[in-house]
Amino acid sequence: MSAPVRAADTSGVTAVAAEELDKRSKQAEASQGQSGGMSDSSVRVLMTYAFSLIPETTPGPDGKPLPVDKSDANKFVIPGEDARLVIRAATRSAYADVCGLPDLAQANYQAMMTAEEAKKSWSREQLLMINALHLFAVSYFTGNATIIEEPGTTDEPAAAADGTTTVTKEAGSPETAAEDQQTRQVKAPPPPKCPPEQKQKVENAINAYVQAAQAGPAKQ
Structure with missing residues (x-):
């Protein structure tokens, strides 16, 4: 399993987005199963911020809310290679969004989650991370995320009035020892x-992926 998630500063997150979007736009392969890519540190940055999007409760089988214990963030960590697959799927969804293909974006997301659940190898906490990682990566890659770092805050991320996703580093998330005591904010870069x-x-890429997912284990 990969190393525990560690927080990074906002300039690092901006670099992650630039790295991924530049690579994807140049290759114009919004999803063709490219293996290349993102560094381990970049993947950990995205997982760190995705962790803050995981809710305190989720619906149980009977529809009643079940608490989510976020006191040990390492329970939510997934291996780096699996996280890259989720980020790659999120890149497809992001391109579908900016291309005005919301139905395909949803189909891509559902195919990814169905494939991950079918593996029967993830804990509840890890599936929550997979879902949150996809959500955060799509929001950031499409320019719809604002990251606010405020030391000591425990508030849950909230949707801003303009429809953006606001991510706040919360107490209890895995962090580096040195903590900047000033509130910092960074808006996501422009969408591709x-x-x-x-x-x-x-x-073509999403239709092929969804068809493959319906036929059997999906490649992301």
Whole structure:
């Protein structure tokens, strides 16, 4: 299993987004199972912020809320290679969003979650991380996330009035020993472009992925 998630400063998160979006836009492969990529530290940065999106309760089988114990963040960690697959799926969803293909974005997400649940190898906490990692990566890659770091805060992330996702580093999340005591905020970079040829590639890639997922174990 990968090392415990560690927090990074906001400039590091910006670098992660730039790294991934630049790679994806140049290759124009919004999902063709590319193995390349993101460094271990970049993956940990995204998991750190995804952790703050995990709610305090989730619906149980009977619909009643079940508490989520977030006191030990390492229970939510997934291996780096698996996190990369989730981030790759999120990149597909992000491109679908910016290309005006919301139904395909949803289909891509559902296929990913179905494939992960079918593995029967994840704990409840890890599935929550997979879901949150996809959510955060999509929001950030599409320019709809604002990251606010405020030492000592325990508030849950909330959707801003403009529809963006606000992520606040909370007490109890895995963090580095040195903590900047000033509130910091960074807006996500602009979303990627979607010329007609890219839109067609996104459609083809997600349709192929969803079909593969329905046929059997999916490649992400």
